[in-house]
């Protein structure tokens with residue numbers, strides 16, 4: 001665990017970047033520090049590995065004051081990732097990743113093997129090992145930055161806006177990968193961002209900082225969204241707080257029921273009956289393996305034959321009860337012309353449908 005006790009940083013020009021900060025950071029979890037620019041997030045992060053020295057208070061790692069460890073020893077147990085990855089431009093990808101192992105005196109062979117292992121872990125092909133950073137995309141460079149920070153397997157990872165410079169799609173992929181990696185690695189990660197969505201997505205706990213006001217609220221994403229402590233936090237969470245909150249609630253509480261679903265080979269007459277039983281103007285058409293194919297409008301069904309030939313509107317989104325959030329279920333219902341969310345199992349087969357009304361009723 002990392003503990004801040006009454007930590008203050010006053011820069012020589014008189015700027016107080018951090019003031020009397022008390023904060024406990026859980027081991028093996030992702031803690032996100034979020035706030036507008038200038039509210040002391042980077043300063044807070046850099047005091048952990050002594051890139052910046054506090055002017056008051058102390059910081060303990062597992063009960064030990066960081067001030068009592070010399071910076072090189074301290075940094076060996078703390079990986080550091082920054083925006084734009086901060087890679088050495090004149091070194092190959094493998095050499096970049098191997099930086100710390102080589103400093104630690106590992107053999108070239110062992111360091112190289114470790115670099116290749118990490119490349120794979122962060123989802124990059126082995127051929128990239130001999131490229132130079134400028135030959136990679138921004139997202140790939142960030143992955144190398146993460147690999148480099150993990151090279152010596154430090155228990156602590158500090159990440160300062162690591163994904164802020166890449167486009168939203170790549171960013172979401174990097175966030176997913178960090179969460180996947182963390183399932184195995186269980187590092188103590190302190191992640192700084194100014195993006196509240198990123199904070200809620202990644203954080204086991206989120207600390208909201210206010211310019212000049214320090215840490216305003218420190219909570220799980222669920223509690224933050226359910227009970228913002230004051231108007232500042234409420235504003236920061238934004239007008240779509242309700243929607244964001246749905247992203248933190250599992251869809252498992254929903255019950256999927258038999259909906260107006262038919263396989264392609266259902267005769268049209270029978271299909272009309274099923275639609276009528278469900279009082280529905282739309283039918284969910286399934287392939288022979290019960291994978292949902294699309295929505296067919298009952299009024300547009302052919303006169304005779306089966307449903308195979310019916311025109312279908314594609315399904316915008318399906319969801320899984322165990323894997324997805326209420327937000328996922330809501331998106332699925334909203335995108336469906338019938339107002340029904342489509343629940344599938346892990347193999348993409350239909351489990352059932354959930355109405356908008358029952359999603360609302362099941363939302364705390």
Ligand SMILES: Nc1ncnc2c1ncn2[C@@H]1O[C@H](COP(=O)(O)OP(=O)(O)O)[C@@H](O)[C@H]1O
Pocket residue numbers: 011012013015016017035036037038039040041042043044
């Ligand atoms: N070396 C420095 N000297 C003086 N002021 C600084 C220095 N570094 C940061 N600051 C100031 O401290 C405040 C907090 O900065 P920082 O920790 O970088 O914030 P954040 O990462 O949240 O944007 C800002 O007002 C910034 O201008």
Ligand SMILES: [Mg+2]
Pocket residue numbers: 041042043
């Ligand atoms: Mg910063």
